[in-house]
Amino acid sequence: MKSQTLTIMTVLGIMLTLPLYAADLSQLLADAAKYESGQSVEPLQKIEQxxxxxxxxxxxxxxxxxxMIKLLAPGSTFEARRFACQQLTVIGTDASLPVLAELLKNEETAGIACLALGCQRLPKAVEVLRNALTTVRGRARIQLSIALGNHRDVQSVRLLAEMTHDTDADVACAAIIALGKIADKPSCESIAALRKEARPVIAWAVADASLRVAEKLAADGDRKTALAIYTELLQPAQPINIQRGTLAALFSIDKRGVEQRILDVLHGSDSTLKPVAIAAIALLKSRGASRKFAAELPKLRPCEQALMIEALASRGDTAAVSVIRENILSSDAVVRRSAIVAVGKLDGAAAVPFLIQALVKTQDDEEIQTIESALGDLKGNKETNKIIMEEMKRTAGNIRSVLISVIAKRCGHTAVPVLIEETAGTDVAPIKAAFHSLARFSTGDDLPVLLERLVSLKVPEVRSDAESAVVRTMARIENISSRTDVVCAALDKSSNNESRCLLLRLLLNCADAKALAILKAALKDNNPDVRETAVRTLTNWPDNSAWDTLIEIRRQPEKELFGTLALRGLVRLAAKQNVAADKDSMDRYRQLFANAQNDDERKLVLSALAGAVHPDALQLALPLLSNSAVSAEAKMAVKKIAEAIKDKHPQIAQDALQKAK
Amino acid sequence: MIIPKSKLSVQFTRRHFLKATVAATGAFAIPNLIPASALGRDGSVAPSNRIVFANIGIGGRARHVMPNFLAQTDIVFTAVSDCRSDRMKSAKDMIDQHYGNKDCRMYPDFRELLAQKDIDAVFIATGDRWHTTASIYAARAGKDMYCEKPISMTISEGRSLVETCRRYGTIYQGGTQRRSTASYRFAVEMVRQGRIGRLHTVEIQVWTGPTIPHGKPTPVPEGWDYDTWLGPVQWRPFVPARVNGWNYFWDTGEGPIIGMGCHYTDQMQWALGRDHTGPVEFEGHCEWPDPVKYMSETPVLAETRCRYADGINCVMYSRKTFKDRYIRYIGDEGWIQVDDETNEVTAEPKSILNLRDTAGISWTNAGDHVRNLIDSIRSRRPTICHPEAAHRSQTICQAMNIGLRLGKKLRWDPVKERFDCEEANRMRHREPRTPWLI
Structure with a gap:
């Protein structure tokens, strides 16, 4: 086995060293040379392999x-030659230069030749491009200039400099951009001369090249020349983007003068550059910068102050934090908001009194939300939480409710005891806030105490909030019977009917056999409110386990309302099975029709039946076509049922539709 | 590994700007981009103080994102440009209908649009081949911009874009809007906080690359400027199937690995706090389209990997269906995943999910990403997806594709932005067609 493998490997090795591709290539080439869109790309893909x-x-x-050189012959299609150039982009050497040089002479093929030459960093490839620049005319020179610029070819500077005065603006601009990329001394001189000429048609290219040149000079250590160019470019006559880029570059290369330069802009009248200067403050290294620029705040317009606060916040040092904190109480809303957001990200306990003062002052919902968010984000867990808690106890109404939410957000589940305590009060807003937070952070273990709170509420306005918190907490208990047990325990303890009603309703969120049994028992309770609650809860029962009980209520209702409620519950349960309807579902519909006492009730049953995907549903609906009071509903039901079953029961569907016509 | 929480810039809501501007300046204000000028009494931004936007390239994606721009009341769209007259007209109608007027101007040549002094910023949603060129032209013309991803066709184009934006102080937002999406931000935050322990692998799945059957050239339909459609790409005949399936031909697109993958590599880079660098090694394998049946060029199936210098791995699969795309961060103590189709976040341990207290907005909503751009235009501070970040995340996908095209394991120097392979280095660049200068 071992020797066999060795033999195979040896043969493979020999095969790989032989020029086996030659024969394949010639056929491939012949096929590829004819390639045009629409034909198989198999030869091209093989070449790529x-x-x-x-x-x-x-x-x-x-x-x-x-x-590939052969493929570039004039006999090949343009698409084949384009493909060959793409391959030479990757593997071309000096060997392919003569044929590419030929392609450069033709405006139609100059582009694909540049494609191949542009990626080759070989000196001779650059020479080919340069030579072509002396012979080629027209717009092909644009392509050549771009390529020579990308090659940073200093030897083509003289030619490019001449082209900067070409009557074709695109040609001139291409040459200028190329000079900017090369950025040697002669290029810089040419570009400087062009700046002086200030010809509008090439202005953008001159500015672009100037920015490139200045950047290169600065990178090469010639800060003085770079600064001189940038100073020219910072003039107000220059377009705003040139000024912005220049200012940012000056900040970057003139580290010592940067603070003064920022101040100059802030003290100046050009408001478009001020945001650029303010943004630069965030990146300053000096320790005194925050204090220095914070002192400028009052001199700025509010929107600029807001930007300054944002910049100082990025610095995040003590001086910055201190001045931002003071601005939490600014008389300007934009400044105030900027400061509030910033302290939320930076500050700790010390900001709490400021934020609470701001909270007291404002009536604006959006600002209240921002303050709440900032308080929630403050650093310094233990100390900050303690202060917020103390403040919370001193306040009332909406402010207290905001602080309750903040504590809950900051502490999560550990805030539950505090939140529970809050629910015992009589101040509506804080109790609501407490229940909202409990809904988010309580766990199954908190359910007994939450139920206690629910049944002992002092203010009825918060009942729905309390119920919502209980329901969400129940949902977190995965074991359904555990939920029922907790509710049962609460029911056992409950001493009044109102509480029992509340707890009975919650059984809907358990919906197991035990819960059903409790509700069935409640149907016989002495208290009418408890009985009605039981009926209403059963009406919403999630599965068929309540069917027989509801049928019983329907047949012998204590009062008419209970019968109506029971029928609605039954119809709802029947409809739930519609998509997967079976014989049992149909039996249930039969029961419903049998129990329908008038045409309105029949319409109700028909509306559910219309969704049943079962052929027997038609047998129930079709006879009702002859009842003029419900025929319209019956017709609609027949159509819908027939449509739903037609794939599986085409004949039955067709017959039914015929009858419904 | 715990990476410090990112410092997200303070965001101003429009409303606060509006209130402030009223108080600040009264009636006589100099119109500029700083939000402290004149205001209407009804609280809306005075026309002179709105940022004026225009759109370049309006296909399906642009129409999808455009409502997020139009919803911002402190900007106004005034012009559109497209090489297809039908699309341009339909975009004008959409914008006019929104503003209840007929003011939107149409420019078949986007350079004319860029020459308009009253336009401050552009939303570029052309085909991929145009993204860098149009962005660079816009930056030169003094426009800030939102450009759809991928931001470039080649690594060298991406670098040019970064340098141009820096040179002109341009505010640029890359269209990887998942940086502004709650579900993705949450996942990134969990990774940064070390909730899944030390991150060792990022798993990404995009879809199976579609295949485009052969199609014959036809005359260019009326209303199409095909030469502009091609733009910087070397000429090819007009073939409807190729033009419609441009995403799967190397000249004009780069398949799902870039089309979708760059969203995920962007997330990965962000989660790792590596917006200014990238991985050091790439390798992969793929299945190419059957050349007898199909003319499309990008891979059908692919598995491609990269590795950062500190050993963190990323694997990207191009497989399964469009609906199955996801990113999963895997650490030594758990994992967290965002499914793109459903926007659902799953994690192990599941307790991680309890830390999420905000309702998720889907990736399809680019509103926050647009808002971030507008805030940055006003503050002149970098956007959340600034050019360098966009370029670096894009480079990962481009290097993956280059590795697949060469069938070679590649080492990458993220400082010099060079491969250890001459052929691969050459594929970093592509000369544009005359007269497009970048």
């Missing part, structure tokens, strides 16, 4: 390059 193989095989790469 060869290119992949050739990455580790220089011999194959040379062979492939030779083939």
């Amino acid at each position: 060869l290119l992949r193989d050739s990455v580790a095989r220089p011999d194959l790469q040379a062979e492939l390059e030779a083939a």
Whole structure:
């Protein structure tokens, strides 16, 4: 086995060293040379596979390059030559330069030749491009200039400089951009001269090249020349984007003068540059910067103050935090908001009194929300929480409710005892806030105490909030019977009927056999409110386990209302099975029709039956077509049922539709 | 590994700007981009103080995102440009209908649109081949912008974009809007806080690359400027199937690995706090379209991997259906995943999910991403998806594709932005067609 493997590997090795591709290539080439869109790309894809193989095989790469050179012959289609150039982009060497040089002469093929030459960083490839620039005319020079610029070819600077005065603005601009990329001394001089000429048609290219040149000079250490160019470019006559870019560049290269430069802009009248200067403050390294620029705050317009606060917040040092804190109580809403958001990200306990003062002052819902969010984000858990808690106890109404939400957000489940305590009060807003937070953070273990609170509420306005908190807490108990047990325990303790009603309703969120039994028992309770609550709860029961009980209520209702409620509950349960309707579902519908006492009730049953996907549903609906009081509903039901079953029961559906016509 | 919480910039709501501007300046204000000028009494932004936007390229994606722009009341759209007259007209109608007027101007040549002095910013949603070129032209013309992803066709294009935006102080928002989406932000935050322990792998899944059957050239339909459609791409005949399926031809698109993958690599880079660097190694394998049946060029199935210098791995699968895309961060103590189709976040341990207290907005809503751009235009501070971040996350996908195209494991130097392979280095760049200068 071992020797066999060795033999195979040896043969494979020999095969790989032989120029096996030659024969395949010639056929491939012949096919590829004819390629035009719409034909099979198989020859092209095979060549691409060869290119992949050739990455580790220089011999194959040379062979492939030779083939691509052949593919560039005039007999090949344009698409084939384009493809060949794409391959030469990756594997081209000096060998392909002569044929590419030929392609450069033709405006139609200059583009694809540049495609191949542009990626080659070989000196001779650059020479080919440069030589072409002296011979080629027209807009092909644009392509050549771009490529030479990308090659940073200093030897083409003289030619490019001449082209900057071409009558074709695109040609001139291409040359200028290329000079900007090359950015050697002669290029810089050419560009400087062009700046002086200030010809509008090439202005954008001159500005672009100037920015590039200044950047290169600065990177090469010639800050003085770079600064001189940037100073020219910062003039108000320049477009705003040039000024903005220049100012940012100056901040970057003139580290020592940056603070003064920012101040100059802030003290100046050009409001468009001020945001750029303010944004730069965030990145300053010096320790005194926050204090220095914070002192500028009162001199700025409010919107600029807001930006300054944002910049100072990014710095996050003590001086910045202190000045931001003071602005929480600014008379300007934008400044105030900026400061509030900033302290939320930066500050700790010390900001609490400021934020609470702001809270007291404002009536704006959005601002209240921002303050709440900031208080929730403040650093310094223990100390900050303690202060917020103390403040909360001192306040009332909406402010207290905000602080309750904040404590809950900051402390999560550990806030539950505090929240429970809050629910014992009589101040509506804080109790509501407490229940809202309990809904989010309580766990199953908190359910008994929550039920206690629910049944002992002092203010009825918060009942729905309390119920909502209880329901959400119950949902967190995965074991349904555990939920029932807790509710049962509460029912056992409850001493009044109102509380029992509340607790009975909650059994809907358990919906197990035990819960059902409790409700059935409640149907016989002495108290009429308890009995009605039981009926209403059963009406919403989630599954068929309540069916027989509801049928019983329907047949012998204590009062008419209970019968109506029971029928609605039954119809709802029947409809729940519609998509997966079976014989049992149909039996239930039969029961419903049998129990329907008038045409309105029949309409109600028909409306549910219309959704049943079962052929027997038609047998129930069709006879009602002859009842003029419900025929319209019956007709609609027949159509819907027939449509739903037609794939499985085409004949029955068709017959039914015929009858419904 | 715990990475410090990112410092997200303070965001101003429109309403606060409006209130402040009233108080600040009264009736005589100089119109500029700073939000402290004149205001209407009804609280709306005075026309002179709105940021004026225009759109370049309006296909399906642009129409999807556009309502998020139109919903911002402190900006106004005044012009559109597209090389297809039908699309341009339909975009004008959409904008006019929104504003209840007929003011939206149409420019078949986007350079004319960029020459308009009253336009402050552009929303670029052309085909991918145009993204960098249009962005650079816009930056030169002094416009800030939101550009759809992918931001470039080649690594060198991406670098040019970064440098151009820096040179001109341009505010640029890359269209990887998941940075502004609650579900994704939550996942990133959990990774940064170390909730899944030390992150070791990021798993990404995009869909199976579609295949486009052969189609013959036809005359260019009336109303199409095909030469502009091609833009910087070397000429090819007009083939409807290729033009419609441009995403799957190397000249004009790069398949799902970039089309969708860049959203996820962007998230990964962000989660790792590596917006200014990238992985160091790439390898992968793929299945190409059957050339007899199909003319499309990008992979059908692919599995491609990259590795950061500290050993964190990323694997991207191109497989299954469009609905199955996701990103999963895997740490030594758990994982967290966002499913793109449903926007659902799942995690192990599940307790991680309890930390999420905000309702998720789906990735389809780019509103917050748009808002972030507008706030940045006013403050002149970088957007959440600034050019360098967008370029770096894009580079990962581009390097993955280059590795697949060369069938070679590649090492990448993220400082020099060079591969250890000459062929791969050459594929970092592509010369544009005349006259498009970048």
